[in-house]
Every structure is written in C-alpha cells, then in structure tokens.
Amino acid sequence: AQSVTQLDSHVSVSEGTPVLLRCNYSSSYSPSLFWYVQHPNKGLQLLLKYTSAATLVKGINGFEAEFKKSETSFHLTKPSAHMSDAAEYFCVVSMNSGYSTLTFGKGTMLLVSP
Amino acid sequence: GAVVSQHPSRVICKSGTSVKIECRSLDFQATTMFWYRQFPKQSLMLMATSNEGSKATYEQGVEKDKFLINHASLTLSTLTVTSAHPEDSSFYICSATDRGNEQFFGPGTRLTVL
Numbered sequence A: 001a002q003s004v005t006q007l008d009s010h011v012s013v014s015e016g017t018p019v020l021l022r023c024n025y026s027s028s029y030s031p032s033l034f035w036y037v038q039h040p041n042k043g044l045q046l047l048l049k050y051t052s053a054a055t056l057v058k059g060i061n062g063f064e065a066e067f068k069k070s071e072t073s074f075h076l077t078k079p080s081a082h083m084s085d086a087a088e089y090f091c092v093v094s095m096n097s098g099y100s101t102l103t104f105g106k107g108t109m110l111l112v113s114p
Numbered sequence B: 001g002a003v004v005s006q007h008p009s010r011v012i013c014k015s016g017t018s019v020k021i022e023c024r025s026l027d028f029q030a031t032t033m034f035w036y037r038q039f040p041k042q043s044l045m046l047m048a049t050s051n052e053g054s055k056a057t058y059e060q061g062v063e064k065d066k067f068l069i070n071h072a073s074l075t076l077s078t079l080t081v082t083s084a085h086p087e088d089s090s091f092y093i094c095s096a097t098d099r100g101n102e103q104f105f106g107p108g109t110r111l112t113v114l
Helices: none
Strands: A002-005 A010-014 A019-021 A023-027 A032-038 A044-050 A056-058 A064-068 A073-078 A087-094 A103-104 A108-113 B003-005 B010-013 B019-025 B032-038 B044-051 B068-072 B076-079 B088-099 B109-113
Touching: A002 A087, A002 A103, A010 A019, A019 A108, A023 A032, A023 A087, A023 B068, A032 A064, A044 A056, A044 A073, A044 B019, A044 B088, A073 A087, A087 B088, A103 B044, B010 B019, B019 B032, B019 B088, B019 B109, B032 B068, B032 B076, B044 B068
Parallel strands: A010 A108, B010 B109
Antiparallel strands: A002 A023, A019 A073, A023 A073, A032 A044, A032 A087, A056 A064, A064 A073, A087 A103, A087 A108, B003 B019, B019 B076, B032 B044, B032 B088, B068 B076, B088 B109
C-alpha cells in the first residue's frame, strides 16, 4: 500500500521569499515520487519527478525536491517565490517507475503576496 | 507538451438524469486514459483505468454500472454518470498517457446535481 501526506493545506509567502511545501510518503516498494501543480481552471502539470536516480531533483520554473529515504520525505522548494507560483500543488507517489498507479496527496494551496 | 481537453468544463443537472463527460487527447494517441474524482479539499481519487478498445478497470468501491466508461478511440474517452444524485456532485478529472509515459491531465469537469 502507498500513501502521501501533505502536511500543510495552505502556505503563504511573500514574493521573493523561499517556498517550502512539505510531503511525506509511505510505500511498500521503492517509490516514484512526483509533484504536480494545478492552476485555476487548468489541468495538472508535472513539475518534477523522482524515479530512483539522483535524490535531488530539479524541475521546471525553478522548483526542486529532495528525496530523503530516511525521513520518507519529498519536500518541494524554490529559492524565490513569484506571483505566478500561486496555485495548488500535489505530491504524488507511484509504486513503480511508470505512471500507471498514482496516489495523490490532498494538495497544498500556495498563496503569494506582493 | 501534450494537451488533454475535457468537455464540458461544468455541468448542472437534475437528480435522476445522466451526464456524459468527454476527455480528448488533442495531439497524441492515448493508449490509456484514467478518470479521477476530486471532492473539495480532498485528494484526487482514481475511479477507473481504460484502455482503448477494452473494458475499463474500476477501482474498489466504484460502481461500474453507475459510472460508464467508453474508450472507443485512441483520442477519446467518455464518462457517463447515470441516474446522477446530489452525492455524485464532484470535480471529475481525466488523464491520458501513451504507452506508460507521463500522464497528461485535463482541466476537469465540475458536476453539480440538484
């Protein structure tokens, strides 16, 4: 069985300050982990993915995430928030290297103030 | 990137009626399509997986006779909510993939049953 816990339902930051969105996972297998972003009235877009290669994963728009097996975490970070980063972010786990079975976290709404 | 569309984006219907939601892959052939359901402040929950030309595989607890899925072509899958009731009101999201690669998500359909 696999599960994902996103620790914060909302995160508020000021533009230009760092972003940290937290995610912990549980998986019986070596997991693949993803972060997706969903802007209002848009589809989900893949930000980055971890599939057992480098533990520090760089994604689009300056986001990155670090896979920490000992902490079962896959937190998403960005050094400097931009207004356009305001959106809902989903941490997702898959029990295999493909995309066939995705388990979603409940999502974290990122709010960015000027 | 690949684009997936859904139609309609939102629908309001009376209790007891049926509603059809379309999911189209616009610029690639989708061998597999997925249907998710998202309640407010909840995760996306996988409802079913459909492969072109074969019967959909439903997740545990999802009524296959209530949520009819048809994947008649490599670019179109439909979800029909039969005899809809207020508890079926939700956000329905589809995704499409070609041969196990990245899932590309549609923008979702908001269903409200009165």
